[in-house]
Amino acid sequence: MAKDKFDVLGALFNEIGVELVNIVDGDPDGIFLYVEIGDRWISPNVFKDDGHHVRNLDDSEKLTDLLWEAWYAESEEGGIKRWSVMEYDIKDGKFDVRFKYPEEVDVEDFGVDRREAALRARFGDKPVIYPPMPSTAFELKP
DSSP states (O other), X not given: OOOOHHHHHHHHHXXXXXXXXXXXXXXXXXXXXXXXXXXXXXXXXXXXXXXXXXXXXXXXHHHHHHHHHHHHHSOOGGGOOOOSEEEEEEETTEXXXXXXXXXXXXXXXXXXXXXXXXXXXXXXXXXXXXXXXXXXXXXXXX
């Protein structure tokens, strides 16, 4: 008997949560994952509430692989559309996953504002601390 889509997705969402705990190195409470995804590209952002501020953490290759697997588990057969945005939130030992679909948001139109709006909705006005730019980065000037 073939596994039900929700059996597959439930297990994947649990694995995503385990990997998020590994990324934050411990306490899962206050983890927020914001993902935008499209054909051949993905942009995951991991955030952790540290009380007075929110940290943006680097994702992992394993997390990216799990997210791709969850996205592809949504078959586009029968008119079902794959999600474009996933918000994965861990509070009080439980996770909550919300999706936005292509008719709700056009992720092909690049916009940091969607992520920032999701952060404000989740964390309010807490400052977000982003990791420093890598030494290999360079600044483009007009």
